[in-house]
Amino acid sequence: MKLKRFLLRYYPPGIILEYEKGGYLRTKSIDLLDLTPETNPDELVAEIRQSEPLITESRAEQVKHLVLRLQQKQGQQNHHRFCFCKELKAHILPLTNVAFDKSGSRFITGSYDRTCRVWDTASGTELHMLEGHRNVVYAITFNNPYGDKIATGSFDKTCKLWCAETGKCFHTFRGHTAEIVCLAFNPQSTLVATGSMDTTAKLWDVESGEEVATLTGHTAEVLSLCFNTVGNQLVTGSFDHTVAIWDVAAGRRVHTLIGHTGEISNVQFNWDCSLIVTGSMDKTSKLWEAVSGKCVATLVGHKEEVLDVCFDLSGQLIATASADGTGRVFSATTHQCRVTLEGHDGEISKICFSPQGSRVLTASSDKTARLWDVQSGVCLQVLEGHTDEIFSCVFNYEGDTILTGIHRPHTHPSSDNHTLLKCSLEQ
Template identity: 70%
Template sequence: MKLKRFLLRYYPPGIILEYEQGEKLKTKSIDLLDLKPETDVDSIVDEITRKEPLISASKAEQVHKLIVRLQEKLCHVEDRYFYLFKVLRAHILPLTNVAFNKSGSSFITGSYDRTCKVWDTASGEELHTLEGHRNVVYAIAFNNPFGDKIATGSFDKTCKLWSAETGKCYHTFRGHTAEIVCLAFNPQSSVIATGSMDTTAKLWDVQTGAELNTLNGHSAEIISLSFNSTGILLITGSFDHTVSVWDTRSGQQVHTLIGHKAEISSAQFNWDCSLIATGSMDKTCKIWDTDSGRCIGTLRGHEDEVLDVAFDYTGQHLLTASADGTARCYNAITHNLISKFEGHEGEISKICFNPQGTKVLTASSDKTARIWDPETGDCKQVLEGHSDEIFSCTFNYEGNTIITGSKDNTCRIWR
């Protein structure tokens, strides 16, 4: 094994090692999730050089400099006010989803008009229209961190793989017998998982377009799925009230997370994949230990369905969004309530942290998106202007641009 170079990852803090093994280029990451501006850098460097055989003593100074750079980034917290940059009359029918590529230089929108569009973030120009589906394009994703491919899942029961650069369709994945409502790339960008109303999830080979596996086990629609950071595990959330954990190599069920009393709305891993959070129509969010599949906490308090859950990048904090018009921030380890976000006049369908973990973004049926302080619960800004409900909202990787997608057929770029 020979170290080729270091790459820096700001959110969450970490150093990526690019190395050669048997003429193959590989990467491994050193996660520094607990790094703080006041952390003693020397002791971290000592620990890394002791544990990581790829890093020799001669590289210690370089590692020291990289960690200092990460600390400087952590110190730089700007209290940005977001202004409307552009309104994109994106589609002739309502949007279903929006998603950024890793750098935030472009984003995609899916729609009831059967297309997915690729946009340039800086100019708001349309780059490509991905046409070919015969029904609603409901689920969309970039193959981040690479960002050179796009997957679209449709009510026409197919998933398509596209070139983000040219808009060319590489593959059409056929095999589901009902609508595809969720999808994801594994972190290596070698496999796509699709979840369907036909109660199954399928794994597809990005290179060849072949079906690798069908994951059978749920007794109702699968509406949420997510890979862990190695791509070995996949979780699927279903209307059958359960979440399944799968080994993607064998297609076998590792755990079934049983405990919710109603449909699952959202299921997410935290960054190091030690925890799984699940939101449910039973008004609760549950936290599970990934290794054992055991429920280690139930978060109660919402007066209506929990529609979305989200961890921050360190996995220390957890957000819940509800049809009761409120959202909450919890300590994911102690399960204590940190703050409540109150002010929306309609259900909150989407919630997320900015990459730095210093802001929370919510999208609501009251036609507004809002930015909140996760520590205090104070509303910092109301993003107004849409003429129908907002069902999708997201930050770019730097946290300095927001996109909101609405049923009014438009999306808005905020800076």
């Protein structure tokens, strides 16, 4: 094995090794999830050298320099305010979802108008309109970190794969017998997973457009799914109150996670693939071991349904959003609630961490989004201006741009009340 070069990953902190083995170029990741500005870089480099033979003594100083750069990035955490930047009349019918590419230079919107649109973030210009679906375009995503492909899942029971650069449709994946409501690319961008109201999930080959596997076993709609960061496992959450872990290569179920007494609202792996968090309409979230499928903790405190749940990028914290109008931040290790986020006057449908992990963003039916300090639970900023409930909010990879989206499902399509998307930039 011959080390060729280092690549730096800021969020979550890590160093990627590019090396040659057997005539092929390969990569491996050194995750530094516990890195803080106070970490002793010399001690950390010594630990890395003990566990990674590619890091020889001659490379130690170079690795130390990379660690210092990561620490410097962490030290740049700030509390600048976000200023309203743009309001986009994105579609003539309600919005369904929004998503950034990794760089944040482009984003996509799905809509009841049967299209997905690609936008330039800086200018607010529409770059492409992806047309071809015969019903609502509900689930949308880029193949991050590459960002050169887009997948769209529709109520027309199909998923389409598009070129992000040209808007050309590569493939139409057919096989589901009901609406597609969730989808995801694997990290290698070789597979797309789709979840459907027909109780199944399917795996599709990006290159050939062929179906790879049908994942059966749920007895109700599959509403959420997520690949782990290695890409060898997929987790699905269903209205049947259960969660399933699947072996991607074999297309078979490894574990069924039983314990929730209500529909599953969201499922997510943490970064190192060791844990899964689930949110449920039973007012709780649960933490599970990915290897054993064992429930290690039930996160309680909410008085109404848990509508969204997520890990921070380091996997140290969990955020939950509820119909009771509050958010909560839990420790993934102690399972204790660290802060309660109180201030919204309506249910919180979406919650996410900034890439740096220092802030939490929430979207609410009270027509506002809020930015919170993770440590204190203090509301740092109320993002106002929308005239209807906000159902979606997302950070870009750098954490300096926020998108918030509303939809008006009760608005007559011919009226002038278009679906609105607001873009806020950090100042």
